Amino acid sequence: MVGLAATATGVGVGAVLADRYPAASSAPATSSASSPPPADLALRDEGASVTVNWSDPSGGAVPFMVAGGQAGKTLRVLTTVDPGRTTWTVNGLSSRLDYCFTVVAVYSTDVAATSEQVCTVRDGTAAPG
Numbered sequence: 001m002v003g004l005a006a007t008a009t010g011v012g013v014g015a016v017l018a019d020r021y022p023a024a025s026s027a028p029a030t031s032s033a034s035s036p037p038p039a040d041l042a043l044r045d046e047g048a049s050v051t052v053n054w055s056d057p058s059g060g061a062v063p064f065m066v067a068g069g070q071a072g073k074t075l076r077v078l079t080t081v082d083p084g085r086t087t088w089t090v091n092g093l094s095s096r097l098d099y100c101f102t103v104v105a106v107y108s109t110d111v112a113a114t115s116e117q118v119c120t121v122r123d124g125t126a127a128p129g
Contacts, residue, residue: 037113047095060084071098
């Protein structure tokens with residue numbers, strides 16, 4: 001999985017992803033109506049790179065973590081995105097494999113909200129780009 005190794009800083013990654021990805025940790029993160037998840041998650045698949053876009057429910061007040069990985073495998077945090085940014089591109093992917101992504105809005109060390117998961121849909125042949 002070329003290009004899919006990164007770490008998050010300043011936030012308990014396991015706690016944030018535990019509610020969606022139990023293998024990450026046993027400590028769940030919490031979410032509420034006052035801390036909604038990122039919405040409208042969409043991918044722009046260009047074969048060797050995928051750009052993840054989302055809408056910011058906080059109006060630019062919180063950072064995000066983008067998690068991703070090969071379809072069918074455990075997702076890992078790939079990057080932390082500063083408040084106000086709603087796009088991120090991962091490079092160095094195989095154009096023959098599918099990848100899945102989710103975005104986590106980090107409201108505090110104890111409160112996070114995870115978007116739905118979206119995946120590339122490739123037919124096993126090289127994607128353009």
